[in-house]
Amino acid sequence: MSVKRFSCYTNGGEKPKNPDMPQDRTFKNDKTEVRFDSCGRLCSFVVKGKEYLKDGIVLRAYKDSEDSWGYFNKRMDCLQGEFVLASDATASRIAGVKSKEIPALRIIESGEVRTVIEGIYVWEESWAVIRYYISAFDEKVDIKVRLYNSHRDTLYKLVIPTTLESTRFRGRIACGVDELISDGNEAVALSWISVSNGANA
Numbered sequence: 064m065s066v067k068r069f070s071c072y073t074n075g076g077e078k079p080k081n082p083d084m085p086q087d088r089t090f091k092n093d094k095t096e097v098r099f100d101s102c103g104r105l106c107s108f109v110v111k112g113k114e115y116l117k118d119g120i121v122l123r124a125y126k127d128s129e130d131s132w133g134y135f136n137k138r139m140d141c142l143q144g145e146f147v148l149a150s151d152a153t154a155s156r157i158a159g160v161k162s163k164e165i166p167a168l169r170i171i172e173s174g175e176v177r178t179v180i181e182g183i184y185v186w187e188e189s190w191a192v193i194r195y196y197i198s199a200f201d202e203k204v205d206i207k208v209r210l211y212n213s214h215r216d217t218l219y220k221l222v223i224p225t226t227l228e229s230t231r232f233r234g235r236i237a238c239g240v241d242e243l244i245s246d247g248n249e250a251v252a253l254s255w256i257s258v259s260n261g262a263n264a
Contacts, residue, residue: 081170088168090178094202097195103148103168103182105195110202115263117224122146122184122191122208127218137248139218146184146191154183157190175199188213227260 088099098107104119126141149157154167171194172179180195189212196205210219232245234252243250250256 081173084166084168084170084180090180090197092197092199094200095197095204097197097204099168099180099182103184105204105206108204113263115226117226120206120224121222122186122193122210123220123222124186124189124214125218125220127216129216133249139220139249140247143217144186146186146189149183149185149190153185157183157185157192189217225258227258227263230258230260233257233259 088101090097094111096107096109097105100106100119102119104121106116106119108115123145124143125139126143127139128136130136149167151164151167155161155164158165167184168180168182170178171181176199178197178199180197182193182195184191184193189210191211192209194207194209196207198204206221208221212219232243232250233240234243234250234256235254236252243252243256
């Protein structure tokens with residue numbers, strides 16, 4: 064029996080610096096174009112020349128209740144406010160960066176496969192970190208929301224104003240896939256929901 068010892072060291076050099084946000088806040092590949100407005104909202108999503116957003120995607124807060132079963136109230140549409148892009152100073156404090164101020168909307172990853180944009184948004188004492196994953200090849204944008212809630216009896220909704228018309232609202236339920244209500248009352252689904260007009264979703 065013999066034992067060998069190996070010493071391994073990294074020699075990666077300095078960490079690569081991510082590029083600054085483009086002045087027009089637009090990101091393109093061969094199929095899609097994604098644009099953010101001056102308020103830090105994803106306001107345009109174009110695939111093969113077709114626009115899929117009417118307005119910017121926004122995280123809104125609505126009044127909720129202690130009725131977790133929805134026995135007395137099935138509609139949550141009492142708007143309390145919406146999240147806005149934080150100041151650079153506030154974004155730096157939330158991100159835990161003390162050495163310098165960072166932009167509230169910035170590129171945190173830029174490579175051959177994808178670009179990741181991170182936005183830090185606030186509403187009163189609550190705040191959210193939203194990451195937009197823009198593929199260099201696919202016709203999609205993944206959005207992940209990390210919410211830090213400081214309010215009681217408050218419901219949060221990510222509002223995506225689509226340009227699609229005559230749509231079907233569907234989602235996964237316990238026994239498969241089903242049509243969901245779209246009359247303003249709350250709809251419950253598991254894992255995913257979709258809005259489709261038959262040709263686009």
